[in-house]
Amino acid sequence: MTRVLVSGGTGMVGRFIVEHLARHGYEVIVGGRNRPAPGHFGAQVAFTPLLLDANRNQQEAFTGIDHFVHAAFDHVPGRYRGGEGNDPEGFRLANLDGSLRLFQEARESGVKVCLFLSSRAVYGAQLPGLELTEDTPCRPETLYGRLKLEAEQALAAMADAHFRPVNLRATGVYGEAQPDGRHKWHDLFSDYLSGRPVPPRAGTEVHGDDVGAAVRLALENLSDKPRAITLNVSDMLVDNRSLLAIVKEITGSAHALPDAAPRDAFNVMNTEKLRRLGWRPGGAERLRRTIEALLA
Structure with a gap:
C-alpha cells in the first residue's frame, strides 16, 4: 500500500486531501502540531508530529514514506493573505524556511x-480578463503570494531522477463543515440570513474533495516526469449573489440579495493540464449539494 504523509492534514484544506486519499486506498499519515481528535476523520489515519521549523531535524517522519503532500501553513487564524499579522519575519521563517527544510528531508529520505x-x-495582479495558465508570469502582491512562489521555485530546483516535485496552485476551497460546525461561508450565510448587508464579491471556488482528487491524480500520473510540474486547480467563478440565491431558495429567506459582482475583468484559472489527467470537478451540482448540507 502506498504511504502518503500529509502535513497540515487537519487544516481547512488538508482534511479534504486526507479523507480523499484514505477513501482511495492510500495509507495516510497526518503530520502536524497536534494529534487529531477522535472522529475528526471518517477513516482511521496515523499521526506523526511535524512542525514548520527550519531548525528542527524531522527526517524520521519520512521513514517509509512514498509521497509527501505539504499542505501545512502557519498563519493568523482565518487569514492567509495578511496572515503574517505583526510578525512578517516569523511568517517567512516558518512558511518558507520551514517548508524548504521538510522538502530537503523528504528528498534525502527517498520520497518519490x-x-x-x-x-x-502567486499570480498577483494581471490584465483584466486574462485567463491564468501555469505559464502566466507571476506577480504576487502579498507576502503570502511571494512566499508560496519562492517555495514553488525552491522545490522545483530539487527535481532529479528520483524526486518529483509538483506544485498545485489552488483557488478558494470550500466544502462540508469542520467537526466544530464552522465552514468557509459560515459568516456570509449568517450575515445574509440575519438581514445584515453583504457586499458584492466574486471569486473562483473548488470543492476540497476535488482538490483531493487533483492530489491523487498527480501522485498517480506524475511520478515518472523528469522535472517539476505545476498545475492549476479551480472549478467555478461565483459571486456572493449567486451563492446566496441558493441559500434564499432553500431557506425561503425574504432578505434581498446583494448586487451582482462584475465578472468580466476576473482572471479565471485554466485547468486544462489537470483535466488531461482525468480530473473532473463537481461544478454547480456539487456546489448546490454542499450548500444544502451546510444549511441542514
Whole structure:
C-alpha cells in the first residue's frame, strides 16, 4: 500500500486531501502540531508530529514514506493573505524556511513525489480578463503570494531522477463543515440570513474533495516526469449573489440579495493540464449539494 504523509492534514484544506486519499486506498499519515481528535476523520489515519521549523531535524517522519503532500501553513487564524499579522519575519521563517527544510528531508529520505499546496495568489495582479495558465508570469502582491512562489521555485530546483516535485496552485476551497460546525461561508450565510448587508464579491471556488482528487491524480500520473510540474486547480467563478440565491431558495429567506459582482475583468484559472489527467470537478451540482448540507 502506498504511504502518503500529509502535513497540515487537519487544516481547512488538508482534511479534504486526507479523507480523499484514505477513501482511495492510500495509507495516510497526518503530520502536524497536534494529534487529531477522535472522529475528526471518517477513516482511521496515523499521526506523526511535524512542525514548520527550519531548525528542527524531522527526517524520521519520512521513514517509509512514498509521497509527501505539504499542505501545512502557519498563519493568523482565518487569514492567509495578511496572515503574517505583526510578525512578517516569523511568517517567512516558518512558511518558507520551514517548508524548504521538510522538502530537503523528504528528498534525502527517498520520497518519490513531493506535492506542495500552493495558491492562485502567486499570480498577483494581471490584465483584466486574462485567463491564468501555469505559464502566466507571476506577480504576487502579498507576502503570502511571494512566499508560496519562492517555495514553488525552491522545490522545483530539487527535481532529479528520483524526486518529483509538483506544485498545485489552488483557488478558494470550500466544502462540508469542520467537526466544530464552522465552514468557509459560515459568516456570509449568517450575515445574509440575519438581514445584515453583504457586499458584492466574486471569486473562483473548488470543492476540497476535488482538490483531493487533483492530489491523487498527480501522485498517480506524475511520478515518472523528469522535472517539476505545476498545475492549476479551480472549478467555478461565483459571486456572493449567486451563492446566496441558493441559500434564499432553500431557506425561503425574504432578505434581498446583494448586487451582482462584475465578472468580466476576473482572471479565471485554466485547468486544462489537470483535466488531461482525468480530473473532473463537481461544478454547480456539487456546489448546490454542499450548500444544502451546510444549511441542514
